[in-house]
Amino acid sequence: DAKTTQPTSMDCAEGRAANLPCNHSTISGNEYVYWYRQIHSQGPQYIIHGLKNNETNEMASLIITEDRKSSTLILPHATLRDTAVYYCIVLKRNNDMRFGAGTRLTVKP
Amino acid sequence: NAGVTQTPKFQVLKTGQSMTLQCAQDMNHEYMSWYRQDPGMGLRLIHYSVGAGITDQGEVPNGYNVSRSTTEDFPLRLLSAAPSQTSVYFCASSYGLAGGGDTQYFGPGTRLTVL
Numbered sequence: 001d002a003k004t005t006q007p008t009s010m011d012c013a014e015g016r017a018a019n020l021p022c023n024h025s026t027i028s029g030n031e032y033v034y035w036y037r038q039i040h041s042q043g044p045q046y047i048i049h050g051l052k053n054n055e056t057n058e059m060a061s062l063i064i065t066e067d068r069k070s071s072t073l074i075l076p077h078a079t080l081r082d083t084a085v086y087y088c089i090v091l092k093r094n095n096d097m098r099f100g101a102g103t104r105l106t107v108k109p
Numbered sequence: 110n111a112g113v114t115q116t117p118k119f120q121v122l123k124t125g126q127s128m129t130l131q132c133a134q135d136m137n138h139e140y141m142s143w144y145r146q147d148p149g150m151g152l153r154l155i156h157y158s159v160g161a162g163i164t165d166q167g168e169v170p171n172g173y174n175v176s177r178s179t180t181e182d183f184p185l186r187l188l189s190a191a192p193s194q195t196s197v198y199f200c201a202s203s204y205g206l207a208g209g210g211d212t213q214y215f216g217p218g219t220r221l222t223v224l
Contacts, residue, residue, distance in 0.1 A: 045215070048213050
């Protein structure tokens with residue numbers, strides 16, 4: 001499975017869009033990009049995933065570059081409750097989701 | 110639906126004791142997994158199951174056993190607890206393979222301390 005690189009931490013002002021980048025330059029054609037988040041020490045929460053096309057749901061948008069070597073998770077209007085660690089995962093098969101260190105997003109008032 | 114449930118929420122063991130962490134899901138998911146998360150680190154896969162009667166090892170399987178006698182339950186057994194197994198344990202399930210575009214749902218976790 002492809003390796004991912006994310007910034008260690010980011011800040012965002014409440015009400016503004018939070019843009020979380022992820023590099024996955026070794027991604028192969030059949031690998032999906034998943035985003036999860038973990039608030040405090042709760043169980044990871046699914047946010048969104050995609051293969052080639054940009055995706056949007058009620059929580060976020062996922063923008064995948066045309067070459068698929070990087071992606072950006074967008075939280076359109078960040079709230080204090082969005083403060084969490086965000087994980088970008090590239091997964092080809094099985095359920096072995098290798099969670100790295102992720103990005104610690106802090107939403108500030 | 111209760112989703113993925115785990116018991117107990119907290120547990121303290123002495124070195125050498127054995128115990129079973131329980132995991133259940135009511136979503137009729139075929140795939141279930143166990144992860145551990147150590148402080149400041151991401152999750153690491155211990156064991157997983159692709160259906161009743163079928164299990165396989167993940168990244169860090171040593172010291173743990175699993176079985177899958179029903180679709181709903183996937184218990185994790187610590188045979189002889191060691192301080193290195195102090196961690197937070199998460200169970201997860203999905204309908205299909207997460208790598209095939211499906212979504213994994215996680216339980217609330219069990220915090221285990223081994224003295």
